[in-house]
């Protein structure tokens with residue numbers, strides 16, 4: 001590897017840092033490089049600064065990525081590491097995804113100090129989540145439960161639970177596992193019961209499209225099966241234009257060369273939902289995602305989207 005120090009941009013949350021360190025570790029391994037060959041730079045994003053309101057209410061795109069992407073575009077950093085589910089479908093001009101790491105557990109985790117599963121929560125129990133997608137699906141499974149807003153990073157949310165602000169919460173299994181906190185997962189919620197967010201559990205490395213050195217350096221980290229899956233999922237989201245105010249879920253899974261995709265949209269109260277399933281060759285991942293979006297719109301999903309964009 002050349003003498004140039006590679007600068008990696010990330011948010012400063014414990015999860016973001018764990019992910020940036022994982023990327024650095026894999027780059028060191030792939031290139032037999034030492035830690036000194038890399039510098040990790042921390043950026044505060046809009047999403048990190050707004051802590052008192054649900055982000056769905058704030059709206060806007062790329063709340064957790066904008067400042068890091070600006071640093072990438074200006075040449076302050078060479079790579080940006082993101083939770084892929086926080087990335088906009090349409091990236092700023094000049095930027096692209098150079099590699100996607102192998103996906104972690106895609107499921108949402110049910111977390112409670114007193115109850116083992118969502119099904120076992122007592123009638124009327126309080127569930128804390130600010131995710132419209134999780135809220136809609138909880139309401140669909142258990143219309144009797146009360147949902148309250150719950151924001152902050154993983155540590156903050158667990159503290160709120162300990163303080164009795166809610167009886168249970170949900171977080172991505174992937175984040176907890178990457179933080180070495182898998183023991184906090186009371187029970188994983190199977191994807192048949194709760195469909196994950198598009199790209200949940202995947203880490204993306206973003207680069208400048210004209211930076212061939214960076215593209216070459218990160219190429220060994222790309223996990224092609226994951227890349228196929230998130231390509232289909234993000235195509236689905238692009239066509240539906242999932243703003244963060246629309247409850248949308250999508251998951252692609254690879255079996256050999258066949259990609260099986262499932263997508264859903266919900267009314268915020270979970271009372272209505274539309275669901276679509278499509279399968280096809282992995283090489284057609286993008287087209288598969290777009291077709292699934294067209295099909296779910298035809299079923300009537302446009303009503304959910306229009307309501308979210310008055």
Ligand SMILES: NCc1[nH]cc(CCC(=O)O)c1CC(=O)O
Pocket residue numbers: 083084085086170171172173174175199200201202203
């Ligand atoms: N929106 C916040 C966010 N972005 C990525 C993750 C978890 C890690 C992942 O899904 O890759 C989380 C927290 C959560 O949903 O629990």
